[in-house]
């Protein structure tokens with residue numbers, strides 16, 4: 001049975017977000033307006049890494065460091081066909097594994113981590129991925145971000161996943177001022193109910209990839225512009241901003257967007273099909 005986790009204070013974590021003119025109550029209200037608007041904009045938001053079980057998700061998340069989910073999904077398709085579980089992966093020939101993982105970058109370190117991770121799972125957890133944060137973070141290559149992805153998506157335990165997109169947007173929204181992912185997680189956790197954490201993470205990451213980009217945020221085409229203190233950081237002209245949108249929101253992707261909105265329950269499948277059609 002899934003249970004929520006209360007972040008609580010972590011050792012070494014600084015005091016929460018700095019004081020601003022906005023009260024905590026007003027900040028919570030604004031944060032929830034943003035979450036609602038994102039939910040309406042992205043009813044099809046989901047984990048963008050493909051997986052069928054906790055083992056596949058933990059490996060895919062380890063591989064996703066410094067590369068795109070699209071690329072990881074291409075690689076894991078081959079990887080899991082060859083090594084379907086922790087036991088098979090733990091017995092893999094390192095050179096063969098390196099060759100498969102090469103496109104994801106940092107492939108030597110990733111090969112080492114995936115092998116060590118699989119061995120630990122076989123030796124200590126009977127080949128299964130543990131469903132507790134404190135166990136997950138002790139696995140090779142698994143940090144707090146990966147552990148939260150696995151808990152939230154493979155075990156149904158609410159978790160906030162602070163990747164580069166989430167951290168950037170949380171700061172732009174004024175939900176935190178911290179650059180430290182753990183502090184960001186604690187600051188944002190204070191603003192939402194645990195039941196919202198996992199989907200909030202997906203929606204914010206979706207928004208970061210499609211609209212609120214690192215260098216050129218499309219403020220003029222942004223569904224949360226009314227509640228964002230950083231409005232104006234990017235292009236505010238609606239027509240110019242629309243050209244900056246990506247993936248299913250990009251100009252020319254109307255058919256894909258329509259399909260995702262019509263079949264939200266099949267969103268991951270539709271996305272996979274659309275990626276397969278890419279040259």
Ligand code: SF4
Pocket residue numbers: 172211212213217218219222223224225228229230231232233234
């Ligand atoms: S208004 Fe601009 S800065 Fe704020 S979330 Fe939207 S795109 Fe990002």
